[in-house]
Every structure is written in structure tokens, then in C-alpha cells.
Amino acid sequence: MSDKMKNLKIKLEEMIKKASSIFIIGHNEPDFDSLGSAIGLQVLCQILQKPGYIILDDEDIKLDPGIKKIKDEYQKKYHIIKKEEFLEKKDRHSLLIMTDVNKDYMISIKDYLQEIPNIIILDHHNEDEHTVKSTYKLIDTNISSASEIVAQLLHSYKFPNCKKICSLLLAGIVLDTKRYMKNTTSKTHDVAEKLMRRGADSDYVNSLFLTEFAQDGKIQLLIHSKGNTIVQEYAQGTLFDIRNVTFTLNRENPDMIYHKVEIATAADKMLKFKIADASFVLGHTEPSIVTISARSRGDIDVGEIMKHFKNSGGNKENAGGKIEATDILAVEKELMQQIEWGLPKEKEREKIKVKKIEKRKD
Ligand SMILES: [Mn+2]
Numbered sequence: 124m125s126d127k128m129k130n131l132k133i134k135l136e137e138m139i140k141k142a143s144s145i146f147i148i149g150h151n152e153p154d155f156d157s158l159g160s161a162i163g164l165q166v167l168c169q170i171l172q173k174p175g176y177i178i179l180d181d182e183d184i185k186l187d188p189g190i191k192k193i194k195d196e197y198q199k200k201y202h203i204i205k206k207e208e209f210l211e212k213k214d215r216h217s218l219l220i221m222t223d224v225n226k227d228y229m230i231s232i233k234d235y236l237q238e239i240p241n242i243i244i245l246d247h248h249n250e251d252e253h254t255v256k257s258t259y260k261l262i263d264t265n266i267s268s269a270s271e272i273v274a275q276l277l278h279s280y281k282f283p284n285c286k287k288i289c290s291l292l293l294a295g296i297v298l299d300t301k302r303y304m305k306n307t308t309s310k311t312h313d314v315a316e317k318l319m320r321r322g323a324d325s326d327y328v329n330s331l332f333l334t335e336f337a338q339d340g341k342i343q344l345l346i347h348s349k350g351n352t353i354v355q356e357y358a359q360g361t362l363f364d365i366r367n368v369t370f371t372l373n374r375e376n377p378d379m380i381y382h383k384v385e386i387a388t389a390a391d392k393m394l395k396f397k398i399a400d401a402s403f404v405l406g407h408t409e410p411s412i413v414t415i416s417a418r419s420r421g422d423i424d425v426g427e428i429m430k431h432f433k434n435s436g437g438n439k440e441n442a443g444g445k446i447e448a449t450d451i452l453a454v455e456k457e458l459m460q461q462i463e464w465g466l467p468k469e470k471e472r473e474k475i476k477v478k479k480i481e482k483r484k485d
Pocket of ligand 1: 267
């Protein structure tokens with residue numbers, strides 16, 4: 124275990140033991156990493172014999188089917204609660220642990236952060252001006268997932284239901300690494316291997332990732348229907364040298380409502396094609412909300428591009444946002460303009476070139 128991880132463990136144990144109650148929260152519209160790591164942290168509270176709660180305020184109908192399945196199975200056992208219950212239960216000695224998230228606009232209790240004296244953040248996403256002020260944090264973008272962090276924390280403990288918990292944490296890692304294709308280090312494999320040895324069930328993990336037949340059809344249509352995907356070429360001399368960026372939205376029926384997961388999956392799928400060095404997929408998730416998912420192979424920083432929009436941002440290769448808008452085509456136009464404007468000035472490009480040459484010398 125690295126020193127950073129050891130420190131986190133010491134700090135977490137100390138603060139959990141001191142707190143009257145512990146609330147654990149992941150990002151809105153939870154995925155396997157945020158919910159899996161939250162359940163893992165709740166297990167840590169149970170090991171330390173402290174009352175812990177997981178706040179999940181999203182409506183059931185908006186949850187991904189796999190997430191809904193986990194919630195239904197574990198709601199009672201691991202005290203998954205809504206925001207209202209958190210408001211009733213919190214007091215001046217409560218501890219909040221944020222996992223898989225560090226930004227205020229991505230959690231359901233952002234209006235109540237001032238009322239919580241101690242906050243610990245454990246995350247693998249970039250920080251920015253919206254990052255919540257915390258008492259202690261471990262934020263490391265080189266770690267694959269929050270589940271990888273929590274798995275390491277739990278490895279030295281014995282606890283009931285271990286196989287199931289290890290399966291959930293493995294699901295988090297599998298999701299965020301795209302099955303070990305991205306953000307994967309030897310440590311990630313190490314942690315995953317240990318989860319398997321403790322009984323993680325890959326059949327169960329795979330079952331969580333099954334998609335609905337109809338949903339896959341909807342995603343394929345979004346990508347492939349004539350005219351839905353536009354490819355923009357950014358020529359040499361711009362930030363990307365020659366790079367193709369794709370923009371996908373339902374142009375025939377722009378008001379169609381999509382699930383966030385459908386938009387994210389479509390953006391992932393686009394990167395499998397040679398035509399896309401970066402992909403942006405836009406869709407209404409509500410009549411007045413346009414959700415964007417942005418993906419990149421790495422040399423286009425989509426997080427930086429998305430930062431232009433309110434409530435948006437992310438990592439270099441994986442970003443997104445929820446924009447308040449009714450006109451999706453206007454949002455796309457703004458996005459395209461943002462990419463043009465974001466191109467560096469001549470001088471900055473010189474700097475980038477110099478950097479590359481210096482690297483080659485090493
Ligand atoms: Mn994650």
C-alpha cells in the first residue's frame with residue numbers, strides 16, 4: 124500500500140470513529156463506480172461499528188437498470204437513503220465522504236455542504252473551481268476508479284458478504300477502465316486480481332453490463348441514422364494537427380429524450396471508429412436539458428473544451444455536461460465555436476512543439 128493510501132486509511136478510520144454519523148455520496152446519475160465504492164465505504168463504517176448512510180437521491184425510473192438492481196438488492200443492508208432522510212439525520216458531528224466525485228454541482232446535497240463540519244473526498248477526476256472544500260482528500264487522476272481506492276482500503280479487513288462487495292468493486296473498475304483498456308496501471312490489475320481471489324464473481328459483473336436490446340437499437344440509430352453524425356476536420360496548424368472530431372445528435376428528431384447512459388454509450392462507441400479522434404454526442408435528457416458526452420483518444424483535451432459550459436467539465440479523455448437549453452442545435456454550434464476559439468495562438472503552439480522535441484531527447 125502506498126503512503127498516500129496508508130494516510131487515507133488512517134485519516135478515514137480516525138474521522139469515522141469520531142463522527143456521530145457518516146454520510147457517503149457519489150455523483151448524481153450514479154454508475155457502478157460511484158455506487159460500488161459508496162457501498163464499500165459503508166462496509167468500512169460497519170466494520171468500525173458506526174452508523175453510515177449512502178445518499179442516492181435520483182428517481183428510480185432514471186437509474187440505469189444495473190444500478191437499480193444493486194440498489195434494490197442492497198438498500199436495506201447498506202442504508203441507501205434519499206436527501207430528505209439525510210436532512211433529518213445529519214447533525215453537527217456528521218461526516219460526509221464524497222466518492223467518485225469532487226464537484227459541488229454533481230451531488231444532490233450541494234446546498235447543505237456548509238452545515239457539515241467534516242468532509243473527506245476520495246476521487247479520480249480532475250479538480251477545478253467547483254471542487255468542494257474538504258478536511259481531507261485523496262484525488263488522483265492516475266488511479267483508475269474510486270473502486271480501486273476503496274478496494275485497497277478494504278483488503279486488510281474481514282467482513283461479511285465479502286464476495287458480493289468484491290464483485291461490486293470489480294464492476295466499478297471494469298466500467299471505468301473500459302475492461303482494462305483505459306486508465307489501467309499494474310496496480311489496477313493487482314487490485315482486481317485480489318478482488319477475484321476474495322471471491323468476486325465475473326459472471327455477476329458481466330450481468331450488470333448487459334444492455335437492453337431496444338436500448339442498443341436506439342443508440343445505433345442515434346449514431347448511424349443518415350446525417351446524425353458530422354465529422355469536422357481540424358487541419359494542420361491548429362491545436363490538433365489533423366484531427367477528426369465527430370458531432371452526433373438526432374437531427375431528424377432533435378427533441379427526442381435520451382437516457383444519459385445512452386448518450387455516454389454512443390460517445391464511447393464513436394471512438395471505436397477511425398473517423399473519430401474525439402467524439403461529442405448531444406441529446407436531450409429533459410426537454411430543457413441538453414446532455415453532452417465527450418470522449419477523446421487523448422491528444423484532444425475534451426475536459427478543457429467542456430469547461431466552457433456551466434456545470435460541465437471532466438478529464439482529458441472523458442468529459443461531459445448538462446446544459447440548460449431547449450435548442451440542441453444552438454448548443455452544438457456553441458460547442459463547435461468553442462473548439463475553434465480554444466485553438467492556441469501561434470506562440471503557444473511553438474511551446475508545444477519545443478516540449479515534444481525535449482521529450483524525444485530523454
Ligand atoms: Mn469513477
